Structures are given as structure tokens and as C-alpha cells.
Amino acid sequence: MIRLASIKVSRDSSQSLTHQIQTAVKGEIAEGALRPGTRLPSSRALADDLRVSRSVVVEAYGQLIAEGYLEAVQGSGTRVAGHLAPAPRVPTLLDEGSVPTVRWDLRTGGTVPAHFPHREWAGAYQIALRNAGRAELDYPPLSGVMPLREELAHYLGRVRGVRTAPEQIMVVQGFAHGLALLCSALPRLGVEKVAVEDPGLVRQHRFVQEAGLPTVPVPVDAEGIDVAALARSGARAVLVTPFHQFPTGVTLSPRRRAELVDWARRSDGYVIEDDYDGDFWLEPRPHPLALQRAAPDRVVYAGTTSKALAPVLRLGWLASPPAVSAALEQVRRERDLGTEGLTQLAYAELLRAGTLDRHLRRLRARYRSRRQALGHAVHRHLPGTLVIGAAAGLHACLQLPPHTDEALLVRRALDRSVLVRGAREFVTPGRRPSPALVVGYAGLPATALVDAVRELGRAWAGLPRGQRGVARSA
Known part of the structure; x- marks a missing residue:
């Protein structure tokens, strides 16, 4: 039985019982406790709860319907009127500001x-649930469940040329989470500031700054990031999108790739490779492999499921050099208890079965x-x-x-x-x-x-x- 616990009446009041019910319902709607579309008790049920005559509630409901507060839906009872919904929230830009709805x-x-592959994901998640035992339902390992790390090592090596091992992969809750962990780990390796592409994702620059590391903008041209300008910046870490730079869309040229790897080794620095859309090479010529392949000892490779599946999964990974992996593990122990495990196991199944391909x-x-x-x-x-x-x-x-x-x-x-x-x-x-x-x-x-x-x-x-x-x- 549906109840409306917030409505009270008093026979000692100077107002009629019908008026008290109307006032109470209007107040609950105004306060947001009764949302548009909320189903109310039947007149008989509410009368029983309030210990009043059913005719009192029928009259109150009728007046509220006449005034537009409620609506009677055939076969669905009495509900709070849908037109009372607040104005739809103006959609927000990805970084800041607001815009009107457009065509x-x-x-x-x-x-x-x-x-989104609804059926395939549901099937993979069902397999993960069916096979989950005591260990799988306990707190997940800080760096991620081993079945996913093993599948990622195979998959990334096969499709992006990444040279890594399961032990060097950390599963994170999306790129922003991984970047925050890195910004806490890098100072332990002597990194004091991070160079960023200009133009680039302003939101990511703010993530780095809010994590405590200053950023240094480095220009991007038709070949990608200007490595000579990077060398002049004094930074020992740089965040780049070599596969498909955002927003210019340029791919880091072979010459600049070699220069960037050389810079990292000469400066004892690190490259954070954000391979945010590396699954989508649309040209007929062969796609470029991950920059990490050229320098696994100097490049932290970062990827997520956001573009391939959906951002809601909050699932990503970092494939790091051993020194960075150790620092990340230490930071993670101080920060959280790992990434949700069943989603990891379901994604591992998508990789294992070739469904993602x-x-x-x-x-x-x-x-x-x-x-x-x-x-x-x-x-x-x-x-x-x-x-x-x-x-x-x-x-x-x-x-x-x-x-x-x-x-x-x-x-x-x-x-x-x-x-x-x-x-x-x-x-x-x-x-x-x-x-x-x-x-x-x-x-x-x-x-x-x-x-x-x-x-x-x-x-x-x-x-x-x-x-x-x-x-x-x-």
C-alpha cells in the first residue's frame, strides 16, 4: 500500500480537514518532497491513514486536480502533475559554462x-558474477584484478604495440583519477612541474595544478608538440596526446617522436601518453603505434574505456616504468582501496572473448x-x-x-x-x-x-x- 507519511491533520484546527490536506500537499510539492510524477495513495488509503472520511480526501484531491497540482491518470492513480517539474537543467560544457539546448x-x-554494446556487456558481467568467489567479492588488489591486468597486457601489446607486463599495469577509475595519482607519485621521483600541450584540454591542466604541480604550456604545431620548446621549459614530465592531438588532430611525427624519447632520456624525465582515442584510426594507411613502445622505461601509457564503451564505467589503466609503478603503489596505499572489481572482471571477459574487437x-x-x-x-x-x-x-x-x-x-x-x-x-x-x-x-x-x-x-x-x-x- 502506498503511504503519504508527511501529511497530518488536526481536528482542533480552525481550518477544515479538506483544506488542511490541500495545504499539506501543496507544501510538500513546493518543498520538493513530492516530485512531479510521484504516485499518491488512493483516496481510501489516505482516508484510512488520516482516520477521516473518504469524501474529505476525494474533495481535497479533486480541488488539487482542478488547481493543477495533481493529475488523475487512468489506470495509474493520482500523481503529482508532471508540468510542475523544474525547468530542465541547462546542459553544461565539458569544461565550464552553460549553453541552451540546440538541434x-x-x-x-x-x-x-x-x-554501447548493451547485450555484450550484460553477458560479460553475468559471467563475471557467475564466476565470482570469495576472493573476487573481497576488496580488489590496489593495482587491479590480475585477470584484467593480464588481458590488458595482451590486448595493448597486440593492438597498440605497448610493451608491458601485468605487474606494471595499474587499473584506475578513469584518466582523471590516474592523472591525480601520477601527480602525487612523480614528485617522489624528483619531478616538480609538468609540461602540457598548448592548445590542449584545459580541464586536464587544472587537474595537474589542483594536484599540486605547476604546469608549463608548450606549443603544438603541424608535427605535434614542439620538443625544442619542451627542453627549454625545464620540466621533467610532459602530458601528450601523440596519436591524435586534442584539439588540433595532428599525429606526432616520427621525427618528433624520436626527439621526445631522446628528451626524456637526456633529462631523466617522463612522458605521460594519453591515448584517449587510440582505438579509432580511420585512415587507410597503417595506424601509428603507441609512443610507449619506443621507450617503456620513460613513458607512462594511459588509456580508458570512455571512448570505446562509456565514461560511466570509470575504468582506465596506467602502464608504467618500474620506478613509477612502485611510486604509484605507494600513493595508492595511502589514498584508496582500489577500483571496483566486478566491472574489471567483466571488461576482462570482453577482451578475452574478442567481443571488444x-x-x-x-x-x-x-x-x-x-x-x-x-x-x-x-x-x-x-x-x-x-x-x-x-x-x-x-x-x-x-x-x-x-x-x-x-x-x-x-x-x-x-x-x-x-x-x-x-x-x-x-x-x-x-x-x-x-x-x-x-x-x-x-x-x-x-x-x-x-x-x-x-x-x-x-x-x-x-x-x-x-x-x-x-x-x-x-
Whole structure:
């Protein structure tokens, strides 16, 4: 039986019983205790609870329905009216700020529920549960359950060329958690500041700073991070995205790879390789392997399930050199009790059975067609704009004609219900990068991407002539 414990009446009150019930229900709705859609007791049940006549409750409910506080749903009883729901929370940008709801959301990093392998994950989790004994249901090992670490060592070696062993892998609760652990471990190895890519993910820079280490921005060009500038920075650790730099999309060139490894060895430093979208190489030429392969003694390789599956799993890993692994273990003992074990075991099953390989093969085909549709639409609707960087990952960088007013274009696009972010959002204050847009294409079908770029083209064409930039010649 449904109860409404917060409603009380008094026969000593000067107000009628019906009025007391109405006032009490309105108050509970106003306070948020009774949420929109909450089912209320039947008139008979509430009358029994309050020890009043049923006609009193029927009259109170009727008046509340007439005033719009309640609604009677056939076969579903009386509920708090749905229109009383608070205004929907304005969706937030990934880093900061808020934006209105739009028709075409081209931000990066969004989750696509339809892409999650629900049936396969449920099957893997069921196997993990069925096989879980006393050890599996106890506190997990600090560095992660061994079946997952073994599968990760096999998988990462096979698909990304990572040279590691299960003992050197630590399972973490996503990249942010792993980065926080690293920022506590690196000072124990003499690291006092961390260099970061500029442009890059401002949010990650803040993570490092909040963990107690200052950051030093290092420029990125068409070959990736400028290693000469890195050497001048005085940092002994650097956070990089060599596979598909965010946000420029460039892949670290072979020359820069060699220079970066040489810098790490000469400076007794460490490279933190964030391989955040390394599962999605969409070009026909062979994909580059992990930077870690060239220097396992100097590179900490970091990956997660966020792009391949979903961020909600909060599952990631660090493959570290022995000295870093030891420092991480020490930090972990001081911080927490490890990462949830059943999710680890389910993911290990996905790896073991080859299910993840099949899932990623489907996703790559889907994203490749969307990336191609984006490129064709840009060529057609945004004259003088170039799609730069490698065809990889889940975002593309659109380099606008020189001198385009990037901020004004972003605002005009929003007026046309297209939400897109400009490249200036990802650089350190004071720098003025070439005008560009950073487009996430994973969350929209190809037809919607074409429509969105068409609206972007109209927004660009509607800019004052002097703020449209100078279109490049064909």
C-alpha cells in the first residue's frame, strides 16, 4: 500500500480537514518532497491513514486536480502533475559554462547511448558474477584484478604495440583519477612541474595544478608538440596526446617522436601518453603505434574505456616504468582501496572473448563514414575551410579562412541551433591561434552532420564581409 507519511491533520484546527490536506500537499510539492510524477495513495488509503472520511480526501484531491497540482491518470492513480517539474537543467560544457539546448550538438566528448554494446556487456558481467568467489567479492588488489591486468597486457601489446607486463599495469577509475595519482607519485621521483600541450584540454591542466604541480604550456604545431620548446621549459614530465592531438588532430611525427624519447632520456624525465582515442584510426594507411613502445622505461601509457564503451564505467589503466609503478603503489596505499572489481572482471571477459574487437570494428566503420561525410560537407558549405589533422578519433579540427572572427561565428552558429566550440577555448590566455572550430562527429548520423555544416556555412556567409576572413584559393 502506498503511504503519504508527511501529511497530518488536526481536528482542533480552525481550518477544515479538506483544506488542511490541500495545504499539506501543496507544501510538500513546493518543498520538493513530492516530485512531479510521484504516485499518491488512493483516496481510501489516505482516508484510512488520516482516520477521516473518504469524501474529505476525494474533495481535497479533486480541488488539487482542478488547481493543477495533481493529475488523475487512468489506470495509474493520482500523481503529482508532471508540468510542475523544474525547468530542465541547462546542459553544461565539458569544461565550464552553460549553453541552451540546440538541434545540432557538435561538442566533443559526448556519450552516444545507442553505441554501447548493451547485450555484450550484460553477458560479460553475468559471467563475471557467475564466476565470482570469495576472493573476487573481497576488496580488489590496489593495482587491479590480475585477470584484467593480464588481458590488458595482451590486448595493448597486440593492438597498440605497448610493451608491458601485468605487474606494471595499474587499473584506475578513469584518466582523471590516474592523472591525480601520477601527480602525487612523480614528485617522489624528483619531478616538480609538468609540461602540457598548448592548445590542449584545459580541464586536464587544472587537474595537474589542483594536484599540486605547476604546469608549463608548450606549443603544438603541424608535427605535434614542439620538443625544442619542451627542453627549454625545464620540466621533467610532459602530458601528450601523440596519436591524435586534442584539439588540433595532428599525429606526432616520427621525427618528433624520436626527439621526445631522446628528451626524456637526456633529462631523466617522463612522458605521460594519453591515448584517449587510440582505438579509432580511420585512415587507410597503417595506424601509428603507441609512443610507449619506443621507450617503456620513460613513458607512462594511459588509456580508458570512455571512448570505446562509456565514461560511466570509470575504468582506465596506467602502464608504467618500474620506478613509477612502485611510486604509484605507494600513493595508492595511502589514498584508496582500489577500483571496483566486478566491472574489471567483466571488461576482462570482453577482451578475452574478442567481443571488444568486434565492437570496435563496427564503431570504426560507423565513424569513418561520418568523418567522410563531414569532410565532404565542409568542402561544399564552408569555402576556404580545411579539415586538418589525421582522420582518427572522434573529433576534427576545421581551420577557418585566415582572419575569420571565430567567436562571432560560434555565436551566429548558436543562433542557428548549432553548438560548436572554437579553438580559442583550448589555448592558454594571451595566445591567439588561427581561427578554427573543433567538431565532434561521433554523436550525429551522417545526414545530421551535413545539415549542421550547412547551417555553419550559412552562419559564416552571414558574417560581415570583413569578419569572414580570406578564403584560400583552390
